[in-house]
Amino acid sequence: MGSPITPHRSFKDLDILVDDQLQFDKHINLIAYSAKLKSRQILKTFQWKNPCLYFRLYDTYIRPVLEYCCELFDPSNATLANKLESPLRFFTRKVFQRCNMAFNSYTDRLSQFSMLTTLHRRTLLVLRTYHKIVINSYHFPSVSSYILPSHSNRAPYLFKINGQYFDCFLHRNLSMWNRVCKAINFKLSPVAFAKRVGAIPCDILIPPT
Structure with a gap:
């Protein structure tokens, strides 16, 4: 009784972070950071030379973080869109380097394993x-x-x-x-x-x- 209610500029509902302007920029930054962190943890934990096993782990533990309820949030600018793409760029590059596989670009890495960009899958x-x-x-x-x-x-x-x-x-x-x-x-x-x-x-x- 009598305790002031602290105002908040953002809140979570069903694990989706939304601000008081009904924008999802904070949510996109959060899931991009979480996906990159999980990518680093997987690469630190496992030392395989088989890229298919790494990509299976990505599909299981990282991709759902980026795709959960993606129908709700839409990147408002290119910077946020690039942040959502960044974990897969990072992960594929590190896997190819660890497995001593040649590549020319991000697109080349994906095409070698018939993978789609994060944007393509979200679409x-x-x-x-x-x-x-x-x-x-x-x-x-x-x-x-x-x-x-x-x-x-x-x-x-x-x-x-x-x-x-x-x-x-x-x-x-x-x-x-x-x-x-x-x-x-x-x-x-x-x-x-x-x-x-x-x-x-x-x-x-x-x-x-």
């Missing part, structure tokens, strides 16, 4: 969630208050913004969703959609800026 997860929302596989209250079908016979899942633009999941990712719909012009189950969207080249999903 696929966002699209799969978007698909489940528009086919009512996921419950999203009042979807029609945000987007409406464009009634295109060639692309049945093409949508347009309904009313005023809001910086929400459905609006923020609408242009990317419609771009993908033009490449996938028929209705698919979630499993079939995931397979088809995974085969779309990265430069179509994420056009160069």
